[in-house]
Amino acid sequence: MNRLEGKKVVITGAASGIGRAAAQLMAAEGAQVLVADLHESAAEQTAREIRESGATAVGVGVDVMDEAAVASMIDRAVAEFGGITTLCNHVGGSNPHKDLDLLRLDLDEWDRVMALNVRSTVVASRLAIPHMIEAGGGSIVNTASVGGLLGDSLQCAYGSAKAAVIRLTQYIATQYGRQGIRCNAVAPGAIMTPALRDNLPADVVAGIQAANALDMLGSAEDIGYAMVYLASDESRYMSGQTLVVDGGMTAQSPLAAGRRSMLGD
Ligand SMILES: NC(=O)c1ccc[n+]([C@@H]2O[C@H](COP(=O)([O-])OP(=O)(O)OC[C@H]3O[C@@H](n4cnc5c(N)ncnc54)[C@H](O)[C@@H]3O)[C@@H](O)[C@H]2O)c1
Numbered sequence: 721m722n723r724l725e726g727k728k729v730v731i732t733g734a735a736s737g738i739g740r741a742a743a744q745l746m747a748a749e750g751a752q753v754l755v756a757d758l759h760e761s762a763a764e765q766t767a768r769e770i771r772e773s774g775a776t777a778v779g780v781g782v783d784v785m786d787e788a789a790v791a792s793m794i795d796r797a798v799a800e801f802g803g804i805t806t807l808c809n810h811v812g813g814s815n816p817h818k819d820l821d822l823l824r825l826d827l828d829e830w831d832r833v834m835a836l837n838v839r840s841t842v843v844a845s846r847l848a849i850p851h852m853i854e855a856g857g858g859s860i861v862n863t864a865s866v867g868g869l870l871g872d873s874l875q876c877a878y879g880s881a882k883a884a885v886i887r888l889t890q891y892i893a894t895q896y897g898r899q900g901i902r903c904n905a906v907a908p909g910a911i912m913t914p915a916l917r918d919n920l921p922a923d924v925v926a927g928i929q930a931a932n933a934l935d936m937l938g939s940a941e942d943i944g945y946a947m948v949y950l951a952s953d954e955s956r957y958m959s960g961q962t963l964v965v966d967g968g969m970t971a972q973s974p975l976a977a978g979r980r981s982m983l984g985d
Pocket residue numbers: 732733734735736737738739756757758759782783784785810811812813863864865866907908909910911912913915916
């Protein structure tokens with residue numbers, strides 16, 4: 721409790737999945753949270769539930785692709801909380817039906833994915849940093865992905881965009897560290913948000929689990945707890961880093977699952 725006392729948090733993409741869990745956990749730790757999402761009513765619903773639990777939250781609609789809307793979101797947080805100490809650039813993704821391998825990917829989707837994952841992070845961070853400097857420092861938490869660390873057979877744009885988010889995290893940490901601003905990223909592995917779990921065939925889910933070192937699948941809260949840590953002063957000596965939370969997927973050799981079965985495990 722109260723690990724985020726005094727923190728004034730803006731989190732985008734917070735009406736569902738990982739972002740929603742992170743917003744709930746941050747509010748439970750004492751932060752004031754601006755829950756921002758494309759789906760305004762869902763953002764308001766999430767904020768209402770947080771308030772009902774006795775914590776502080778405000779829900780707002782925002783399209784992170786729209787610079788003016790992002791500016792309004794930042795202004796709203798300052799008006800509601802009297803400043804901003806923490807920004808979680810959480811929105812991201814790509815359309816796996818259009819974001820294929822290099823030769824087959826849709827170039828318009830490439831541009832959209834770069835804007836959704838990378839440009840949105842640039843835009844919101846530029847608008848929030850002056851407020852963080854005014855507050856005496858702050859923490860930016862970007863959501864990357866293990867897709868930004870490894871090659872894959874599909875989603876060339878998504879992986880490239882998340883790699884850019886990881887490098888951008890280092891640039892922000894470098895350029896504003898002297899003004900007390902930390903910037904870190906979290907890189908989730910496969911996370912079973914309800915939407916994903918309900919839409920994937922059982923054998924695909926089993927295949928994902930087999931690729932992990934741990935014999936389990938991650939939940940939205942597993943990433944939310946990492947985001948709480950990066951938002952809190954417990955990580956005050958950490959900046960420019962990417963915290964990988966992936967069930968050990970990127971720790972093990974691609975051969976490990978097959979070799980486990982050679983042992984009969
Ligand atoms: N779920 C996973 O397995 C996984 C793995 C690695 C990384 N990630 C990353 O985590 C983040 C969220 O993933 P999730 O699985 O929780 O997604 P999700 O689909 O459950 O939630 C995404 C939220 O973002 C909102 N959103 C979408 N476009 C937006 C826009 N333009 N402006 C504002 N809000 C917008 C949606 O309305 C939704 O509420 C993304 O950056 C994603 O790349 C997820």
